[in-house]
Each structure stands twice: as structure tokens, then as C-alpha cells.
Amino acid sequence: MKQGRRAAGLLLLTAMLAGCGLSSSNEQETKPLQGKTLVFMAASHPWMDAIRPLLPSFEAETGIRVIVQSYFEDQLTQKLSLNLTSDSHTPDVFMYRPLQEGLLFNRNGWLEHLDNYVTKDTTYDWNDFSPQAVRSSMVDEKLGGIPVITEQGMLYYRKDLLREEGIPVPKTLDELATAAKRLHNPDKGVYGFVARGQRSPLVTQVSSFLYSEGGDFTDGRKATINTPAAIRAFELYGGLLRDYGPPDVINMSWPQAIAFFAEGKAAFYTDATSIYRTVTDPARSNIADKVGFAPFPAGSSGSRTYSITSWGLAMNPSSGQKEAAWAFIRWATSKEIVLATQAKGNTGARQSVWNSPEGTAAFPSELAAVIQGYGDTGVDHDRPAAVNVAEAREAVGEIVQRVMTGYPDIKQKADEQNAILQSILDQE
Template sequence: MLAGTITLFGTILSGCGGGGTVGQPAGQSAGQAAGQSAAAEKNSKPYAGTTLRLVTANHAWTDLIKPKIPEFEQQTGIKVNLESYFEDQLTQKLTVEFTSGSSSVDVFMMRPLQEGKMFIQNGWVGEMTKKDDPDWDFKDFTNASTGSLIQGGKLYGVPIVTEREILYYRKDILEKNNIPVPKTLDELKQAAAKLNDPNNGFYGFVARGQRAAAVTQFSSFLYGMGGDFMKDGKATIDTPEAVSAFKTYGELLKSYGPPGVLNMSWPQAIGIFGQGKAAFYTDADSLYPNLLDPQKSSVGDKTGFALFPAGSKGQTPYNVTSWSLAIQAKSKNQAAAWEFVKWATSKQAMTALQGKGIPGPRQSVWNTDEGKKSFPPELVNVISKSNELGKAYDRPILINVGEARDVIGSVIVTAISGEDVEKAAKQANQQFQAIIDKEKK
């Protein structure tokens, strides 16, 4: 579009001095010149005058994209009305509007692994597969980031925020005890055992132990052992691989974790590590700013970042899209909505946002100085390598994902409590299968 506009204006200016007014070729009336100018404007801004309704979450991404929207409006002539809500409120509001058949929402933020399957299955999300173009470069998005947004070979959203599970560790403690950074889960257990000192309030390992909350962080243990939540519509959390993963996760927290771990989600677990009371901590890389903030952590200058350790079957941390942009299927402004999505997820926009701390899905951005500058160099290396290894989901991809997480989490609780994991896994697998079967009907 821009090249055509430049050519047009070059033609107009080349006619100056030939008897017409400035910017008007000889023999051309003012009305004809005005018509050409209007046509050029229309060609460069084909959706000018369109108003889009953008519905987002109260999130750092929203805070950073909001002041940039006037740039998009000036470039395109499209007006964007932005609304933002807390996560659960957002899901509820969108569900109510979509269920009622409303077409007023054009673009919205969506969590692919939380409400994504329900929204897509209900026909509420527009399909984007045919909307790629060379300048936007869809191939630049990592495979793991787009995996949860592809169903039936079709793309139903564009990733905007990603995260991976990593290993946080105390650099000073490992150095003092001459312990290398663990590369396998067996090495992690050995190191945690050696450093565990509960009598002095120091623990070898900490992570989420709360029933449903622990499932996402357990997933990398499961994948590393060669297991998965389900396969071909069948629950697989009672396989030997899954049982081994449950036991490994449970043993780490039971034997080397702090008291009260069964009540810990990420705020409590990261608090233990941030207070200098644990040697190792596994969780999402997106949480790292909490450990570098001196008001929240006493170990900012002592925290190291490493790839999630390999299990018996390899190194497979989750690498997920926590938020994406989607277009409502019933939007009456499909083309203009796509222009916004394309602009907001362009290399330029994502470089700017990642430069302010939003971990994005474009591999090329991770290779730029701007894209790296807000992240510790060690963490950038871990993220780049995780982008090559990661699995696109950290929980079962189901509509009733909350119910499924609760069932799977019950086995984690059993493992941490030191009870019969095999028995708990078999019972949970039956319950999990019932959830899967219910969604097939």
C-alpha cells in the first residue's frame, strides 16, 4: 500500500510547473486532483472510519499496548475502543456476550489453555489460517507458542505472551558446596538432598504443592519421564511413566521441601525461595521479576536460571502461550480486526513490548538486543533453548480443564503425602477418563 501511495504522489509532483496549480498536473481540474487524492487516501487506509471493540485482560501486555494504539489509529484510520477486565471477569463477560449471539466484540484476549477449547468449539473464534502475509511472517512464531491455538489444522488466534518452566537456583549456595547446576531430575534430587537443612530453616527444593495449582508445574516432570496427560482421547495418568513422574515430584517436596507445601501455589513457593530459604525452585520463567525485586526478594543477585532438568526420557519443559489475540467469528469488521491483530503482533510491536519485559513468541525478537534487554542474559539463553524443546501445553486441553486439574492434582497430593501413588493414579485416571468422555458427547 505504501509503495503505491509514494508512486502516486511522485506522479503528482512531477507535473508541477506545467501550467497547473502546485500538486496539480496541467490540464487537470482541481476537482480531478481532489478525487485522486481521496482515492490515494482510500487505498492507503481502506478501513478508515471503522470502529473496533477490543476486549482485554488487566495485564501488563494491555498496559503497554494501550498507549501505542493511537499510532495504529493514525496509520489506518481505524478507531479502537479498549475495555479491560480481571481474568475471570473477562472470561465470564465474553461467554455471556458470545452466548447471546452479540457481534459487538471484534478482537479479544484469550487464554488458549484455559477457555480456548470451549470458545473454539462453540464457534465463537474466527479462523485465521488464511490471513498470513510475508511481511507479518507467521513462521517466525515458535511452534510451541502456536500449538495450543491450532485445532483441526486451523489457526484460531495469535500468541502474545509466552512462558516456560525453568529451574531457579541459588548460585552462591551451589558454588559454596561445589555442586554443579543439575541437568537431570536425578541430579536435582541428589543436590536437594545434600543441601536440605530443615533444622536451620533451609530446604533443598520448593515448588507448588497445592492440588490444582501444582498440575501445570508437574507437567514438565511428566513429559520428561515420557508421559502425558492423555493420548488419542484416553487418559494416561496411571501409566508407569506418569507414576514415576508423580513419585519424583512428590519425593522432592516431601523429603526436601518446606512445611505446609500442600497449601502452596506460586506466591507462597516463590516467597520461600525469595526469602533465601531454598536451594532450588521450579516454576514459570515469567515470575523472575519477583526474585529480582529487592522489595520482594533477598536473593536477587544470587538467583540463577537453568533449563528444566531432563527426566529419564529427555528434556521437555512446557513452553506455552498464556495469552493470545483472537477475532470473534461474528464480528462485522473481520478485515479491520485482522489489521489490528497483525499490527499488534508484528515484529516491530513485539520487539517494543518485549523490550519492556513481555516475553513474546517470536524467535527473531529473542535474537535482537532490544528483545533481550529487559531479561537477564542467563535467562535469555534458557528461554531460547526452551523454545526449541518445549511442549505447547501444561495441562490437558479440555473444556472442563479446572475439573481435570483437580483430579490430576489429587495424585500429586498423594505423592507429597507419601501415600500409595499407584492406587491414587488408577482411581484418578478413571475419573479423568469420565471427564474426557463427557466432552465427546
């Protein structure tokens, strides 16, 4: 059976490479890119851990050598900025965060637009990619990169605590607040709710509250973080953290918040689907067998969470190896390789993989059902669309933190921060 699967995989890879124009009747024609060398600048990420052992098969089939340079997230951004600013030919291919860096990179001319690559390559099956993931990878109506990792908002909860108190899984934000209040018991080491409280990191997670209350960060190029819907959302999120969160929650980004939940110290946690392994790995979690996963609770406008590309693959416009670079991107995001990386727990963007039993086998069934249930729904961004996205996030996060600290007039603060966000947008 295993031999049959390997044979099928080889046939699929051969067909894929044939679609790239890499197969013919003799060695030279079969490997027209023989001898090419690519520099791939990557993030230190579980997806990279999954793809690295597969690289020798790509190199053997194509004759292309791939040099991987791996960096931590912020180091990667710095390194890319240095190289691309100088119009360096390397890296040829790189990982990037479309919603954090896409507009800036595109404005600076650092992204090769890939629209023609995906549309001319009919065997690639571009329509198989999640529409939301594709939309979040677009910049100025051009395709800036290919989705690699997707994520959506989700509710993490303690099955045991809810069962003991006879509390159903919250389906609305009001139910979440009520349940968090009931389960909040700091004297016994359990807080009702935890999530990101740091000013900039919290923005991506408050977005689901914002959309579910009928708001958004902007309407076109008009800032809208002072609308009634936005204020309701910020007060909901900030109020949960203020009333039922741990004392130092204002200093928590996702690593601290999810670690707190994994230690068994909170009843509820809202964050991205892609980081679930921290709470399901017994080596890192005290509650690995007690975690439940549910769709994001509905607000006054229903359950509306983000569904985005958190990491993508992009091509350097200055690369002298664009044909080889596309062959690599095509391979790394093919159905076969997406299935292989998703089998390691990475949340890919191909719908056919999510719709196959093999594509969900590595995930808790409840989690897979949540992701599959979002289907084509979801908002294609989780932060303000701005070139200077860091400052834009700070403007939003300031409002939520003021809620967390009991600021008396949130409408006034929201008006002030809305003016700041509008100024950022106007300058761009």
C-alpha cells in the same frame, strides 16, 4: 541514532500497514478503516501494560479507535463467556488462554479461525512464530488465535547457596533431588525446594516432570496418568515438595510459591520462564542478585519441558469489524510491536525477535540463553487437552497431592484418577 531508529520504525509500520491494504495515494485510501471502533477485551497483564502506550500510534496510522476493557484473569473469562454466549458483536478482539479455554471456546463457536488471515498475508511472516506456540494455539486443526505470550518450564536456583556448598547446577532430576536434600535446612530458614502445590495449579508444572520421565497426560483420547512413567514423575515432584518443601506448600499456587522463593527461603524453584521478573525485581525480591536460571533438569527420557502460548489474541466470530479486528491483531503481533513489548520483559513468540540482541536485552543473559536453547524443542501443552480442563486438572493434581501427604498406594490412586480423567474425555 534515536531519530534513525524512530524513522526506521515508522517505515516498518508503514510497510506493515501497506501489507494490510491500508496504504494508498490519498487520505481516504490510506485509511480505509477510518472511523471504525474496536472493543478489545484484555487481561490485566504486563503485556497489556506494554501495549497500551503504543495504541495511539496504531490509531493515528489506521484511523481505527480502540476501546480497551481490562479485567483480572478470572473476571476476563467470566466477562467473555457472558458476552460470547449472547452472540454479542463485542468484544471484537480479546485475550484468552489457548490451553485453558481454547477447546471450550471453539466448541461454543467463540473463535474466528485465523488460518486464512495469516496465510494470505504474506508480509506478516507467519513462519516467524515459534512452532510450539503455534501448535498450542490450534484447536481441532484450526488456528484459534495468535500467540502473544509464551512460556517454558525452567529451573530457578540460588547461586549463592550452590556456590557456598560447592554444588553444581543440577542437570538431572536425580541431581536436583540430591541438591535439594543437601541444601534443605528449615532451622536456618531455607527449604530445599518449592513449587506449586495446589491441586489444579500444580498440573502445569508437574507436566515437565511427566514428559521428562517419558509420560504424558493422554495418548490420543486415552488417559495415561497411571502409567509407570506418570507415577515416577508424580512421585518425583510430590516427593520433592513433601520432603524439602515448606509446611504449607499444598496451599501454594504460583504467586505464593514464587514469593516464597523471592524471600530467599528456598534453594530451588521450578516454574514458567514468563514470571521471572518477580525474583529479579529488587522491589519484590530479597535475592534479585542471587538468582540463577537453568534448563529444566533431565529425567529418564531427557529434558522435556512444555513450550506453549500462555496468552493469545482471538477474534470474535460475531464481530462486525473483522477487517479492522485483523488489522489490530496483525499490528499487535507484528515484529516491530513484539520487539517493543519484549523490550519490557514480555516473552513473545516471534523467533526473529528472540534471535536479535534487541529482543533479549531486557532479560538476564542466563535466562535468555535458556529460552533460546529450547529452540524448536518442547511439548506444546502443559495440561490435559480437554474441554472441561478444570476437572481434568483436578484429576491429575489429586495424585500429586496424595504423594505430598504420604498416601500409601499411589498406583491405586493413579488408577482411580485415570478412570476419572478417561470419563471426562469420553463425555466430550
